[in-house]
Each structure stands twice: as C-alpha cells, then as structure tokens.
Amino acid sequence: SLLGTVQFSTNGMLELRSELDWYQGVKWQIQAALGYQRVSDRFWGTYNTDGNGDGVSYISRRTSGSMRFMRQLSGKFYGGLLSRFDGFSYSGLFDDVHSDLANGYSIGSGPVLLFDSRNHVFYPQRGFFFTAQLTRFGMVSAGDFQFNTYLVDARRYFSLGVNVLAMQALWMYADGREVPIYMMPTLGGKNGLRGIGHSQRVVHNSISFFRGELRMPFWWRFGCVFFGEVGYAGVNPSPNLNHLIGSYGGGLRFRILPHEPLHIRFDAAVSTIGTSGFFISLKEAF
Numbered sequence: 001s002l003l004g005t006v007q008f009s010t011n012g013m014l015e016l017r018s019e020l021d022w023y024q025g026v027k028w029q030i031q032a033a034l035g036y037q038r039v040s041d042r043f044w045g046t047y048n049t050d051g052n053g054d055g056v057s058y059i060s061r062r063t064s065g066s067m068r069f070m071r072q073l074s075g076k077f078y079g080g081l082l083s084r085f086d087g088f089s090y091s092g093l094f095d096d097v098h099s100d101l102a103n104g105y106s107i108g109s110g111p112v113l114l115f116d117s118r119n120h121v122f123y124p125q126r127g128f129f130f131t132a133q134l135t136r137f138g139m140v141s142a143g144d145f146q147f148n149t150y151l152v153d154a155r156r157y158f159s160l161g162v163n164v165l166a167m168q169a170l171w172m173y174a175d176g177r178e179v180p181i182y183m184m185p186t187l188g189g190k191n192g193l194r195g196i197g198h199s200q201r202v203v204h205n206s207i208s209f210f211r212g213e214l215r216m217p218f219w220w221r222f223g224c225v226f227f228g229e230v231g232y233a234g235v236n237p238s239p240n241l242n243h244l245i246g247s248y249g250g251g252l253r254f255r256i257l258p259h260e261p262l263h264i265r266f267d268a269a270v271s272t273i274g275t276s277g278f279f280i281s282l283k284e285a286f
Helices: none
Strands: 002-008 014-024 028-043 056-074 077-091 103-116 127-140 146-160 163-176 206-219 222-234 245-255 263-271 276-282
Touching: 002 276, 056 103, 077 127, 222 263
Parallel strands: none
Antiparallel strands: 002 014, 014 028, 028 056, 056 077, 077 103, 103 127, 127 146, 146 163, 163 206, 206 222, 222 245, 245 263, 263 276
C-alpha cells in the first residue's frame, strides 16, 4: 500500500507525507515514509508539571525519511534494521543561544525486533503486536550530539462481534550526553495522547502511556470510537505515578474503500492539564 497526504492551514502550515507498506509473502516486510513540514510553531521547552507559560513563537522546516527492513525469523517473529534521516531549519528559536542547533540534519539506525499476529494491518480486529527497537543517532552540522533512543510498543486487539477493543502500552526513552529538544520523545499529537493537541507541548527524555479504544461501526461506511489514555513525561525512564496526564475523547471514522478498512479519522479529545486536540488523519492511531 502507498498512501499520500497533504495538509495545510490558514496560518501557513504545510505538511506533505507519503507512506509505503510492502509485504513480500510472509518472509519480508518493508515500511518507509517521506515527509516535509513547514509550520509557524511554538516552543515550550521540556515539560514542567507547573506549566511552561505561553511558549516562544518560531518557524520550522523539517524533512524526514525512514525505512525499516524486516525478515521473518520464526513464525510471527521478525528481526531487522531501522534507518532514518531528519533535516531541520529553525528561525527565531536558536538565534541567540545554541545557534549551532538552528540548521542541520541527523542520521540514525539500529536493530528492531517484531512479533505480529494481527489479522489486518490497517484495521486489526484481533491479535497481538509487539516491537522493541534501539536507534543510535548522530547530529551533523548541528553540534556534536550522539544519543540513543529506546522504544517498546505492545498492542492487543479483541474482537467483540462487530466491535473491536484495542489496547496499547508504549515506552520511549532518549539517552545521551545531550539530546536536542526537538529529537526528544513527545507525548501528544495524533498518534500519542490526543488530548494534548500540539505534539511538541509535552516533550522530555522519557515518555510512556497506556490507552484503550472501543471501535464501533454504525452506518454504511461510518464508524465511531471512544478512548481513554493516561501518560507520563519526565527525565527518568521510569514513570512517576504522581504526575500522570489523562486524556479522553472520541472520534468519527469513514472507510474510504468499499472492501478495505482504510479510514479517514476525526478525533477530538481533552486532557487533565487543560489542553485539547482535534485531528484529521489517515489510519488508526494504533
């Protein structure tokens, strides 16, 4: 499958993205993505439970690409390699301090382990998904930064007749001498806690969350979802249960193709830290 999206807004945001999923029998899997984003954005710094004020305005331009090659090891187990590239340019953010971070690019790669027993990629109704990966990053022409990111992502899908109960637990940690803030894990956005509408609003060295979502068809190609999420962001890899962030909401789904469950999703949510989010996107959040 090859998907492409174009998004723009009235304040000058432009995002182009293309995603490829290729399954060669059961032995090989390839996932690749290319993207470009230009946006008038805001910067709040690393997350602080006491609040970070209104943030600082800036303009960013980012180009990214990633590719993951996976080969079957045994049964539903796969092993492979992830590689990614990120180019970036920031105006108004690092002009006075750390100006070497304003322009440059990063390259990263590392091993991936995968177990996948889902019955469908776009809209699984049953099965289990687990992935663990280590990525080693190096920054070029933006200071001498080297760091590792660790990711563990586990998902479970239960068939309830025509309805589906989906659950996910995710942990991500960036460890290194000095990790640039725009390369740190983020807790919000369209694929994270959707009650945090801005993906850069909650950023830190470590993030983790757990969530559940009930997916229900109700008429023709339309469906709806209801979800609850709870997460953490902080400097330590283990979550602090006294500083959890909650998020809850619902959404509408429209199946694009008559016989394939590929959806356009509309999600709205609020969080316990006073933020909200609304997203229009392809495919499910997880």
